[in-house]
Amino acid sequence: MRSVHGTNELYDSVARAGADLVIRRYSSSFGMASRLLREPVRGHVRNVYALVRIADEIVDNPDADLGSTERSAMLDALLADVRQSLVTGYSANLIVHAFALTARACDIGDDLIDPFFASMARDLDPAPHTLESIDRYVYGSAEVVGLMCLRVFLATETDRSARYDELAPGARRLGAAFQNINFLRDLAQDTDTLDRGYFPGVDPDNFTDADRDRILNDIDADLAAAQNAIDHLPPSSRRAVQAAHDTFAELGVRLRATPAEQIRRKRVRVPGHVKLRIAGNAVRQDLR
Numbered sequence: 515m516r517s518v519h520g521t522n523e524l525y526d527s528v529a530r531a532g533a534d535l536v537i538r539r540y541s542s543s544f545g546m547a548s549r550l551l552r553e554p555v556r557g558h559v560r561n562v563y564a565l566v567r568i569a570d571e572i573v574d575n576p577d578a579d580l581g582s583t584e585r586s587a588m589l590d591a592l593l594a595d596v597r598q599s600l601v602t603g604y605s606a607n608l609i610v611h612a613f614a615l616t617a618r619a620c621d622i623g624d625d626l627i628d629p630f631f632a633s634m635a636r637d638l639d640p641a642p643h644t645l646e647s648i649d650r651y652v653y654g655s656a657e658v659v660g661l662m663c664l665r666v667f668l669a670t671e672t673d674r675s676a677r678y679d680e681l682a683p684g685a686r687r688l689g690a691a692f693q694n695i696n697f698l699r700d701l702a703q704d705t706d707t708l709d710r711g712y713f714p715g716v717d718p719d720n721f722t723d724a725d726r727d728r729i730l731n732d733i734d735a736d737l738a739a740a741q742n743a744i745d746h747l748p749p750s751s752r753r754a755v756q757a758a759h760d761t762f763a764e765l766g767v768r769l770r771a772t773p774a775e776q777i778r779r780k781r782v783r784v785p786g787h788v789k790l791r792i793a794g795n796a797v798r799q800d801l802r
């Protein structure tokens with residue numbers, strides 16, 4: 515039956531609303547920071563996050579009745595749908611449709627999408643990570659997401675290609691820092707529920723303060739390197755990225771103050787009122 519609207523405006527808006535719901539329900543930290551983005555950047559970033567979250571859910575859902583074969587088929591189907599949507603601009607999956615709107619508008623292509631899905635597929639491989647494989651995994655699972663967001667941030671810049679090349683290293687290091695902090699605070703769940711290890715050479719059952727500090731030292735170096743890139747982002751995105759950066763830096767401080775044996779057993783968090791204070795500081799800093 516032909517739509518009385520005659521355009522895809524209604525469908526597009528419903529797809530965007532679906533992406534907004536995903537970010538609000540799945541991530542309080544990222545959702546709070548995203549509210550500091552200006553439109554249309556905010557909507558585009560939410561569209562990216564929603565697709566990432568859905569793919570992650572396929573491989574991380576702890577339902578024991580959903581085996582790796584079924585998960586792999588679901589992931590392959592999702593990737594095929596994303597690729598088709600980049601060509602047609604349309605998907606029957608509302609989250610994929612929202613992502614396609616952003617990808618086509620902001621020049622997000624296979625060079626970033628394929629490594630992401632490769633890392634998601636790697637989570638279905640029970641083989642332990644090596645130093646080489648974890649570098650590839652972090653690039654695909656986190657660094658390219660930072661690069662997708664960077665393409666969104668720079669989409670309307672006249673010199674966006676040169677600016678992208680300049681800021682891409684910082685975006686990658688910020689993504690890596692976020693990922694490794696999540697690996698550290700999710701050590702218990704990754705080990706006990708998902709049977710995964712993301713720190714080659716580290717024994718989770720004999721996790722020490724020295725292990726914790728070595729990991730956090732690398733994270734702190736990535737956060738410091740990323741700060742220079744944040745300072746050069748457009749005003750439409752700078753304060754939001756700063757708030758996200760500072761929230762994860764605060765999480766790093768709290769993890770460093772937590773004994774290793776506790777990190778192995780529980781998930782360290784940043785309280786909501788602290789996140790609000792950090793967001794407010796990012797806004798005030800950006801207004802100076």
